[in-house]
Amino acid sequence: MTREPNPIVALLWSGWSATWPAALLALIWLAWLLSWLIGAFFSGRTEKRVRPEDSRAYRIPIIIGAVLLTPWTASILGEKPLWQVGATGTYVSAALTAAGCLFTWWARLHLGRFWSGTITRKEGHRVVDTGPYELVRHPIYTGLIGAMIATGVALGTASALFGTALIAFGFWQKARMEEGFLTNELGDVYTPYRRRVPMLVPLLPRR
Numbered sequence: 428m429t430r431e432p433n434p435i436v437a438l439l440w441s442g443w444s445a446t447w448p449a450a451l452l453a454l455i456w457l458a459w460l461l462s463w464l465i466g467a468f469f470s471g472r473t474e475k476r477v478r479p480e481d482s483r484a485y486r487i488p489i490i491i492g493a494v495l496l497t498p499w500t501a502s503i504l505g506e507k508p509l510w511q512v513g514a515t516g517t518y519v520s521a522a523l524t525a526a527g528c529l530f531t532w533w534a535r536l537h538l539g540r541f542w543s544g545t546i547t548r549k550e551g552h553r554v555v556d557t558g559p560y561e562l563v564r565h566p567i568y569t570g571l572i573g574a575m576i577a578t579g580v581a582l583g584t585a586s587a588l589f590g591t592a593l594i595a596f597g598f599w600q601k602a603r604m605e606e607g608f609l610t611n612e613l614g615d616v617y618t619p620y621r622r623r624v625p626m627l628v629p630l631l632p633r634r
Contacts, residue, residue, distance in 0.1 A: 471540030489597035495590025527574025
């Protein structure tokens with residue numbers, strides 16, 4: 428019996444002509460990306476930032492991971508999915524992806540004008556400890572890692588899973604670098620917050 432192709436891989440290999448529900452996951456990521464880019468116009472003025480060369484420690488694994496996560500990589504490598512999630516699994520993956528994306532927006536709304544795509548100190552910067560920041564210190568990274576894991580599992584290829592792991596590692600690296608930066612810039616108020624709230628995973632021991 429012929430094996431049914433993974434619905435999400437088929438979606439991104441064949442473009443927007445793919446059938447529902449595979450298109451749902453792509454639409455979620457597209458909506459998140461567009462809204463995120465629009466939100467960038469409402470960021471406050473930057474007073475200090477990490478040097479671009481220092482950010483390579485997290486940028487490189489995130490970029491490589493993003494390339495590996497695309498099904499075009501699996502197509503070039505001639506990979507087959509390690510498992511099939513089917514229509515139900517695709518809906519579950521899409522729901523988890525959407526939940527992760529919404530978690531990032533919840534965090535971004537609480538950050539307001541302090542948000543930045545890079546590690547920076549904004550004008551009037553202060554520690555935000557409300558909403559998702561009561562659960563983890565870096566909820567945007569938490570949401571993105573969770574959403575990427577859901578997408579990687581839905582794709583089901585070795586390259587997608589490895590790409591997901593690289594992205595998670597990259598955001599962990601970025602979180603650690605941001606921790607050091609914020610401790611230096613806002614030490615008196617950031618250090619107690621750091622001791623009180625987990626970094627990326629709720630309920631884990633504080634570090």
